[in-house]
Amino acid sequence: RNRRVLRSTCMPVWLWADAQTALARIGETDTRPLLNGQSSESRARALLQERLFLYACTSDLLINTRGKTPHEIAARIWDEVHYAFDN
Numbered sequence: 188r189n190r191r192v193l194r195s196t197c198m199p200v201w202l203w204a205d206a207q208t209a210l211a212r213i214g215e216t217d218t219r220p221l222l223n224g225q226s227s228e229s230r231a232r233a234l235l236q237e238r239l240f241l242y243a244c245t246s247d248l249l250i251n252t253r254g255k256t257p258h259e260i261a262a263r264i265w266d267e268v269h270y271a272f273d274n
Contacts, residue, residue, distance in 0.1 A: 190245045200264055201246035206231035208253050 216222040
């Protein structure tokens with residue numbers, strides 16, 4: 188249901204980050220029940236693998252965020268959306 192709502196009301200953007208990068212950004216995983224445990228990196232990789240298909244089916248745009256600043260990511264989204272709606 189959530190994916191259907193997203194697809195019908197907005198332009199979903201998938202901010203891609205590998206598991207290691209995502210965990211570095213998250214920091215402590217104690218407050219994240221699905222990642223809380225002995226091997227949060229392997230669990231994060233498994234969750235990402237499980238969800239890849241759903242993310243791909245839901246997203247209109249994929250942005251690789253690895254090694255990019257928030258400003259660079261926002262600029263890329265702006266460029267892609269601007270290009271999509273101007274053409």
